[in-house]
Amino acid sequence: LENPRHAMPAWINLLPGVNMPETIVIRSGVAGTKTVSEAGELTISLPFNYDYDTFPSEIGLFFTASFAQVAPFGTVSWLTPDGREIRLREGRLGTERFVVSGDARLRSRLRASPEIGLFSAPSTDAAATPQLQRGNYELRIVGHLFEADSDLDVTMVVYGRVHGLAGTDHMRRDLAVALLWGTPIALIFGLAAAVVIAGTQFTLGAISAYYGGKTDGTVQFFTRVNMVVPFLPILMMVAIFWSRSIWAILAVVIAVSLMGGGVLLYRSMFLQAKEAPYIEAARAYGAKNRRVVFRYLMPRVLPVLIPGFVTAIPSFVFLEATLAILGLGDPSLPTWGKVLADSGMGALLHGHYYWVLQPAILLMFTGFAFALVGFALDRIFNPRLRSL
Numbered sequence: 001l002e003n004p005r006h007a008m009p010a011w012i013n014l015l016p017g018v019n020m021p022e023t024i025v026i027r028s029g030v031a032g033t034k035t036v037s038e039a040g041e042l043t044i045s046l047p048f049n050y051d052y053d054t055f056p057s058e059i060g061l062f063f064t065a066s067f068a069q070v071a072p073f074g075t076v077s078w079l080t081p082d083g084r085e086i087r088l089r090e091g092r093l094g095t096e097r098f099v100v101s102g103d104a105r106l107r108s109r110l111r112a113s114p115e116i117g118l119f120s121a122p123s124t125d126a127a128a129t130p131q132l133q134r135g136n137y138e139l140r141i142v143g144h145l146f147e148a149d150s151d152l153d154v155t156m157v158v159y160g161r162v163h164g165l166a167g168t169d170h171m172r173r174d175l176a177v178a179l180l181w182g183t184p185i186a187l188i189f190g191l192a193a194a195v196v197i198a199g200t201q202f203t204l205g206a207i208s209a210y211y212g213g214k215t216d217g218t219v220q221f222f223t224r225v226n227m228v229v230p231f232l233p234i235l236m237m238v239a240i241f242w243s244r245s246i247w248a249i250l251a252v253v254i255a256v257s258l259m260g261g262g263v264l265l266y267r268s269m270f271l272q273a274k275e276a277p278y279i280e281a282a283r284a285y286g287a288k289n290r291r292v293v294f295r296y297l298m299p300r301v302l303p304v305l306i307p308g309f310v311t312a313i314p315s316f317v318f319l320e321a322t323l324a325i326l327g328l329g330d331p332s333l334p335t336w337g338k339v340l341a342d343s344g345m346g347a348l349l350h351g352h353y354y355w356v357l358q359p360a361i362l363l364m365f366t367g368f369a370f371a372l373v374g375f376a377l378d379r380i381f382n383p384r385l386r387s388l
Contacts, residue, residue: 001097003172004057004159008354012162021052021160026139028153036145042074044141046156051134055116058159059100061139063093067150074143074152078118081135086110086118093143093152115159167354169342178334179358185335186366189250190317197257198309204259205266206298209274210289219263226259232322239328246330249323253316262308266301273300303381311374314367321363336362 002025012018028034032046065072076089076098088100100106101115110117112130119137120130139156166175208219238252273279274297282292323329324337331338336359347355 001060001062001172002157003168003174004161004163005168005170005172006350006352007057007159007161007163007168008352009167010162010164019053020162021050021054021056021158022162023160024048024050024056024158025155027155032154032156034153040145042072042141042143042145042152044139044152044154046139046154047136048138048156048158049136050119050158052160053132054161055119055130055132056158057115057161058157059115059118060157060159061098061100062155062157063096063098064153064155065094065151067145067147070146070150072143072145072150072152074141077140077142079138079140080118081133081137082122084122093141166358167352169339169355170346175339175355175358178339179336179362181333182335182337182339182359183362185246185333186317186320187313189246189320190313190315190366193250193253193257193316194309194312196254197260198262198305198312200258201260201262202266202298202301202305204263206270206293206301208263209267209270210293210297216267219259219267222259223261223263226256227261229256231256235319235323236326236328239323244328244330246320246333246335249320249330253319266305269301269304270297273297276300307374307378307381310370310377314370317366318363321359 002023004023007023008020010022013020013022026032026046026048028044028046031048032044034045035043061076071092071094073091074093075087076093078086078088080086088103088106089098100118101113103114106114107117112120116130119132121133123131139154141152141154143152145152164174164176166179168174204219208216234256235249235252239249242248279292279296282296287296320329320335321337321340324335325341327341329335329338329341339359340356343352343355347353
């Protein structure tokens with residue numbers, strides 16, 4: 001609850017001429033002063049300096065009271081740099097959260113939102129635009145403890161407009177946590193799908209090309225049927241009617257893609273390698289078909305597989321993000337797609353561009369990085385491309 005809502009990344013303040021407020025948290029037992037007399041008179045002072053260019057987004061007070069029967073009583077006041085004292089609240093103070101920005105009576109007295117009125121310079125013109133007043137502020141609580149063992153602590157949070165490396169969302173969640181957690185999830189999803197699918201298609205293409213006949217016909221039939229099956233609608237139905245778990249989606253993605261178009265691509269390569277002289281030599285000295293396929297035929301074409309599955313990883317990362325944006329992602333895991341889905345259209349309409357741009361940039365960077373690695377590996381394993 002100490003994070004602000006819709007806060008931009010803190011590095012915005014590194015730009016010239018930008019001085020957005022950061023969140024100020026002051027606790028009575030740490031930065032503030034607290035005195036209790038023998039008669040039970042309580043005084044808490046929470047001073048702080050406000051030297052930013054814009055008003056804060058919210059103000060909140062968190063009270064923690066310990067008592068047996070009678071709660072502490074106190075008056076909560078706000079002291080401004082010019083010496084004014086504004087009473088915020090008076091009464092029993094229990095363990096509770098007091099949202100100063102949401103106090104309707106205080107808003108009516110200040111004729112402005114409390115987070116603006118409490119930080120504004122005094123003005124006689126009610127229609128004038130509030131002017132920010134920088135300087136030393138203080139939250140003061142004067143009260144009484146009615147029991148010997150009772151106590152009262154308070155934490156004041158002046159919510160800023162910037163926070164952390166990536167900002168926050170509408171639920172005060174730090175987006176940096178979601179983006180960092182989403183990185184290994186996206187890479188594991190893409191890597192697992194690409195490795196299993198590419199390896200299986202590679203093996204099926206070798207078997208289909210070498211054995212031919214009914215085996216080849218069966219593999220080609222199922223491959224062509226699989227190529228016309230709508231892929232994304234199947235995943236949407238699985239997410240709606242069965243499970244939205246990212247691992248269940250991964251299993252379905254692998255199962256549906258095993259007989260994809262890659263089988264025909266690898267089959268055409270194996271048909272050429274099958275006619276090589278060393279394959280005929282292996283048959284001549286009595287090597288079994290399985291040994292010929294796995295020891296002689298597949299290693300010949302293996303260099304083509306590696307660049308292919310590296311460049312396929314981003315496509316599965318984008319697939320997971322697509323499902324999350326459609327509202328069919330795993331609700332228990334923070335992923336890049338889920339961050340985009342939570343932003344919706346409201347983030348752009350209200351100017352929260354950072355919320356959309358950061359996961360989108362990570363997705364684009366992932367695709368670009370794996371594409372470069374794949375092209376580099378292709379040049380290494382394909383001698384014809386080295387001169388390009």
